[in-house]
Amino acid sequence: MEKLTGGFTLPAQAGMDKEVKFLTEKWGVDAFRDSDGTVLSDEILEMGYDIYSTLCLIRADQEYNKANPQECQQKFLISEKITCTEEGDLVIDIMKGYLRDQFKPDLDNDPKKYWQVFDRTTGEEVALDQWEIIDGDVVKVAIKSPIKYHVYTVNFLVYQIWESTSMYNHITNNWTSEHQSGVDPHKPKTHDHLLNYLDRWIDEHPNTDYVRFTSMMYQFTLIKDEEKRNKFLDWQCFMDTISPYALDEFEKEYGYKLTSEDLVNQGYFSGCYCVPSQKLLDWMDFKTKFVRGFTKQCVKQVHAKGRKAVFFFCDHWIGTEPYKPDFDEMNFDGIIGPCLSGVELRRITDVPGNMFTEVRLYPYFFEVDLQDRPVFKDDGDPVAACKHWWKSIRRALLRACPDRIGFGGYLELAMAYPDFLDYVAVLADEFRMVKEKSKQTTPYSIGDKKVVMLDVWGKARAWMHNENWPAGHVPEVLSGIPADVDFINFDDIRNGILDDVGCIINWGQANSAWSGGENWIDEEIVTKIREFVANGGGFIGIDAPSACEHQGSFFQLADVLGVEREVGNTAAWAKNIQPDVSKDHFILADMTHEVDFGVQSKVYLANESAVLLGGTGDAVQMAANTFGKGKAVYLSEFNLTPEHNRLFWRAVVWTMGLEEEALTKWATSNICTDCAFYPETNQFVVMNNTEEPQTSTIFNGEGKSVELSFESLEMKWFTADELDDICK
């Protein structure tokens, strides 16, 4: 077969024309991009390849931003909790604990209209005439006649005077340039300015083929403390979308006023882990509508000038929500996302709509990584880092292959590591082989029903988990399993979406957005899920599934799961169901050690029908149960290892009654290997996902098998006929 090329975006850099040409050949590059902090030379621009140019509108025109400080982006913050311990006014330094370089209290817009002061001991708001602002070098709030030994907080509006990406680069990469700010396109003056600026910018970049929006306007929330450490970080929340103008517009449209407390949420903030209020959901819809309208206009202007528009699905992505309906109405030509894992690959590849997809791989060509560990300096090992991430990604790559890959950062850093340059060539060939052989068609999936994750967000937050997030490990497993995976929320269940579902997974801490909180005391939810399982469906719960204390139960589906958690209300009740672990259970067959997820489980077997798979009857690590025609599995926790990966897959297929098929149809026996079959192209691939040699028994579509050996990370391709020939 001819060597495959293309589908590769190189971060080029002025002054490195020779290296760019070298890598263009070596890596099969067909497009160049600039990065935050780099520019492309005329020579590169004129090499005849596609040019991607980065544009972050909200901080592109710093002159304008500086001249219009009131156009800055804003958010609500909460002061520290201050206990009143003295007589007289209680004076609170509201910014204490925050980085004063990042935020500045907004005294331009009437604080009495937007700020709120709370007595957190009683929960009552302090009357407007009972507090006042003391302006000065440090803005303070004085509370008149506070109640001694009550706790007070101030919700206050700030300008974000140092834009988050700029701040990140200064802090992490030691940039010393002037701090950049970001403006809010929702504010009318800026709205018009940026649309005009966009037209000008396109005209000034005649070589640009693709405007790479990085991204649209509101960033995920990143708040630093006084020592520039992360204080609050949520990749999904709407804290950064606030402005007095938008709040006033919201009130006009929705008929009620959104208050600071609706976002500050007692100080928890409206994090994605909190079950959202209806007010917050309204606000999210309101802002999403605005972001989509403005973005659609931007894309329209790009197209009007004969260029293409691509969306970088990271950074300022809030409000774009690619999995919410109508994302494709913005008419992007492509979507690009950073990609560390199978989840992050699927986050890009599974976005609905007709766009090309590109993943930006790691390591970024920076000296250090996101955790400040050396990569392209000192004893950094960019090959090891790259292999580490690529291994995770490859499992998912077999399920859904993007159109393109790429890298980012400073090319000059990468050039110093020739073995890295070699490895990227291998990686790029593997990607292109998957793309070519699969033709990006849908691989074989087990059964005819979906495996779904259930939380309060559902599809809107599909593949948005990351591996550092509590529930992130399960989506990572799901990103590479031969099944049709989807994400649903509680309204989907209310609306009866379970017909095409085979297995529901619910993971989370009690009362979190992931577990579901009070959704579980809605009789419609529990009865529909019980009906689903009783009729043959599967249910997998992890940590605190269906948890919400109500009417004598903590796990509302204790009957389905066969387990219950002791939270103190049944302390005097014995936990007498104490069977031995059922070591011969189908689910455990690939485990070489006892199940132990390393948590202190207060979960006990609640049902004689439950089968213990790990832990003890009064400290369950894993259990299986039957309910009607269906099955359920409980895990006290879950973390990702090749064994656990397989354990989880076995749990999924056991609950769906697909054990035989899972093991013997287009399957591979070694837990360190993965495989996929593409019916439309008749191609089969199996790969070793470790750096050690492996052997595995491979099964074709009719259950015939052959044992094969694999070199480190090796991928083997067969047509169905070729595989049939070597199978017995």
Place this chain on the structure above:
Amino acid sequence: MEKLTGGFTLPAQAGMDKEVKFLTEKWGVDAFRDSDGTVLSDEILEMGYDIYSTLCLIRADQEYNKANPQECQQKFLISEKITCTEEGDLVIDIMKGYLRDQFKPDLDNDPKKYWQVFDRTTGEEVALDQWEIIDGDVVKVAIKSPIKYHVYTVNFLVYQIWESTSMYNHITNNWTSEHQSGVDPHKPKTHDHLLNYLDRWIDEHPNTDYVRFTSMMYQFTLIKDEEKRNKFLDWQCFMDTISPYALDEFEKEYGYKLTSEDLVNQGYFSGCYCVPSQKLLDWMDFKTKFVRGFTKQCVKQVHAKGRKAVFFFCDHWIGTEPYKPDFDEMNFDGIIGPCLSGVELRRITDVPGNMFTEVRLYPYFFEVDLQDRPVFKDDGDPVAACKHWWKSIRRALLRACPDRIGFGGYLELAMAYPDFLDYVAVLADEFRMVKEKSKQTTPYSIGDKKVVMLDVWGKARAWMHNENWPAGHVPEVLSGIPADVDFINFDDIRNGILDDVGCIINWGQANSAWSGGENWIDEEIVTKIREFVANGGGFIGIDAPSACEHQGSFFQLADVLGVEREVGNTAAWAKNIQPDVSKDHFILADMTHEVDFGVQSKVYLANESAVLLGGTGDAVQMAANTFGKGKAVYLSEFNLTPEHNRLFWRAVVWTMGLEEEALTKWATSNICTDCAFYPETNQFVVMNNTEEPQTSTIFNGEGKSVELSFESLEMKWFTADELDDICK
């Protein structure tokens, strides 16, 4: 000094007259008792010593009990939770999971009046015309037109046909005699019968000096499952005090009806670990009044016949509540309790009123112990068991010495173990020495303020914790510390009882009766405690102190404690306060290893002023904080070891600002030793509480010290002058 004798009650037994005489001499016995299942011979009765005769009125007259099955004691039970999965009536075998030998559903009293059926999915009660009883060999309840996939339970009234102590003896000690039942003196017929019976019984026992009531009427709750395992065990709850008659009387007196659900409490039962409802508190008061009235009458009849009445503080003690007001109005002459630990010693010695106090020591002269381990058979080691318990008790003995000790059970079993007979003689001498030297006066206590434990029960449940109970370890420490210890509840704080308090301890799982639940969102509670600490008080919190999610906090006293628990609401907030452990802190000085209570702590430092003493900043095992003039300590858990014992004592004195005094005034340096000084008798005692030799530096009242050596378990006595002479 002449050999001390007396204060010792021997369990005598017919047919062992010679052995009784031998032990009377050897152990210094001055009273005999019978036990459950033994009788005393005429010869023993006429030896001239005091005779204690056991009487359990409610099961004393089994002929009456058998002839009057409707007079049996009763309680509410709850059926298993049954999920409706089929069409048609839902039929529930209500007794499934319970021991059918123990309980029988009460169909004599109209079930539609007393039983309740609940839809536990919605929490709604099923209408009375929507369920009916199916009588038969097995009593069932049929629910008409249940909602499919809802969960149902039945609250039902039962007779307890097998009395708990009888049942215990059959199951544990393999008794084969006829099952005994217990009747309820609240039922009018039985009320009169038992009072008549008591008079007759006294007349029939002319040698009896002391009627030993074991005990009055309602037992702590012990429910067995079908396999005779404990299903529910609560030493303090009022589940066993129910009868239709009493419920009706209650309604007349309190003006509202108490329902089955008020006790069944969603299936949690009204366990002592649950924060009680006002209705439950009303019921407890109602029954306590009844028990006291009836008991007072019994004691009056005993006294009228020239005998004395003693109360065995165990078994059927519910309603007597010795620490609730007016216990002494019942006019008991003495109180006796079983005693395994310091807590159990103080439970007896600290009961208010003018009664003699006696503790029944362990091991009980049975073949096996409460955990069914061999003691007086096979490879049982009664000396080791006895030393184990006596070591725990001795610490508390120095603080509060009872009038008497005793044993129980079958003397014939003990006689087979001569080394046990020898050791009891030593133990008895130690007891009598403490009693003699201290004259039972109050020992020196540190400072002039109390150390109090705070929970919803307070004084009413003083010293009621046991070592198997979550919060039991701290009272065990407190039982032997040189401080004035007390127990308070939240109303005590509302009523302003904190003036004489130096340190408040709050331990418990969140939302439990021990931690306090919603009491912590009462602004009066938190402001009073903050004021108390700010003015110099101490606060020690363990596990989930002040826990109740409210207004952005989980620990409502996070400001005082300096720590907060992550329960999922602040998942995106960094926990950046990450100091090293302050190894040189006063509290840690006697620790030889790092603090680790073996729990996975989700507690983090919430305050820069907090000092880390164990764990890490985001998984705190122990921390100390200052708040105003006061101090607070947090511990993630606590369990009892000599080191932890001292650790806790150091925490107490640190919060009270009494560090110097604690270490150098009437003190002993070795953590395996304890001491006490009795100002009124001028006596000082120090003892080795291990079986290994120890040396320790001893401090007299002026801080002068001397190093002394101790043999295994040795106690040394000095007058203050003698100690002064040997100190430098």
